[in-house]
Amino acid sequence: MHIVDISALYSPTGGGIRTYTRRKLQTAASFGHTMTVVAPGGADAQDEIAPGARLITIKSPHFPLDKNYSYFESDALIHRLLHELRPDFIEASSPWGSSSAVAEWPGTAPRALIMHADPLTAWAYRWFERVARRETIDRGFDWFWRHLRRMDTSYDAIISASRNLTDRLVAGGLSRVQTIPMGVEPGFFSPSLRDPALRARLLARCNLPESATLLVGVGRFSPEKRWPMVIEGATAAGYRRPLGLVIIGDGHARRRVVRAAGDNPHILLLAPLNGREEMARVLASADLLLHGSSAETYGMTPAEARASGLPIIVPDDGAAIDQLRPGAGLAYTAGDPASVAETVVKAIDDLPALRAGAVADAANVEIMDRHFEALFALYEQIAANPATARAA
Missing domain, CATH: 3.40.50.2000 (Glycogen Phosphorylase B;)
Known part of the structure; x- marks a missing residue:
């Protein structure tokens, strides 16, 4: 045909x-x-x-x-x-x-x-x-x-x-x-790509030691991605647990995202990465994926995170919730920064078990x-x- x-x-x-x-x-x-x-x-x-x-x-x-x-x-x-x-x-x-x-x-x-x-x-x-x-x-x-x-x-x-x-x-x-x-695309994403040195460098750029937790978010800077809400929730959680948030993306709502990040030294905004290999290394090396959008039709980033052995935090509404597996991540109330904060704190406290569950689940992600x-x-x-x- x-x-x-x-x-x-x-x-x-x-x-x-x-x-x-x-x-x-x-x-x-x-x-x-x-x-x-x-x-x-x-x-x-x-x-x-x-x-x-x-x-x-x-x-x-x-x-x-x-x-x-x-x-x-x-x-x-x-x-x-x-x-x-x-x-x-x-x-x-x-x-x-x-x-x-x-x-x-x-x-x-x-x-x-x-x-x-x-x-x-x-x-x-x-x-x-x-x-x-x-x-x-x-x-x-x-x-x-x-x-x-x-x-x-x-x-x-x-x-x-x-x-x-x-x-x-x-x-x-x-x-x-x-x-x-x-x-997800075959041949790119794997827990085996975890790089402690890369994780340490990203945390250092967030002005944090290796003992802190590294959260990552990926996606366009557009309103439906809800990055200001993600930043508000992560910032609130950061008062209770040391964490850095790296957001990878760009787009027409960039000013709003930059304004939301403000002067927080623990939030790092990065331009889109050059290749899939580099993205795969970042996902495998982070500690948690923090996803804001409930408007996904599939949830490509949460799926790629799963394939990388990365525990995911996703809204409880929208297609991204389809990627959540028991013991490999948590859900928060969509659109609610206070719920984001509470869920991030819980995920950090449960991180060893969530990491083990996510690594075990990685091979189950469909290609x-x-x-x-x-x-x-x-x-x-x-x-x-x-x-x-x-x-x-």
Whole structure:
């Protein structure tokens, strides 16, 4: 099959979606498929990632709030591209406008919508969580649920990478949701990469001795990642236990994150690392992962931390909670910095047991290639009998 991915959320500087997309391109041929990913970008370009696998970028306008991302200029452009590429199967990777454009393309190719974004959790729930119950917020944003239900009738499958997201989509009235957990890139992450010297250097940059606890957070500096809340919680915990917090990332909300860190000498903000190998060493060498976002569709960073033998602290809402295993981490009340502080203190007190549990669990983390195996098998089934898939 020739699979075409209209990938509105891809960015060359992005995190999880970029990792996922490039790995899919690298492995498509091994599953017997050719693949073309089309993404909006800063310039017209074409890159052959692997034999039979192309990444095409179309010069497009930048998002006003985040110049790392662009958006397709029109539905007509997407329709023209699909007509020229003649796909056997189409993916849409954003639940926004491009999903409607793919749904309305008049070609006969079957299609799947991959939920690489959770807009309600990223924005609506976060904005109004202190003043309204989630059921009330959902009623106020019923226009978006109606949009998703229209996509549900227009696509052969809606792909969710986590049980948490699947449950919410089904509760919202969608009937074609398929849960296919994503997994981590193989060959990078391992507890064996733990480096005491690296850990000591990072703690020293946090003005702390090796006897302190090293927490790490990874992700874009954007509002849904909740870094100011993470910093507030870690700072409060730091009055009770000596700890350093290293946050690796950048983004359009950088000023807010820097302001939240203030003059705290025990918080270190680092630019994104150059390679996966360096990230794998940092994750294996830290003591705890502290994750803030409840808007994940899978939780790539918590999964990579698990594969590194690193205990995780995650919110009790959103896809990241799917990565939590008993005895290998803890959960706190989403959006609550006081709960973050209490949970961090408890995790530090229980660290030897949590570390042992996390190291034992590391080998259980699924690799991304198994996700692609299941995904492509589903596509083949749909392509062979799309009428049956639509009736499911």
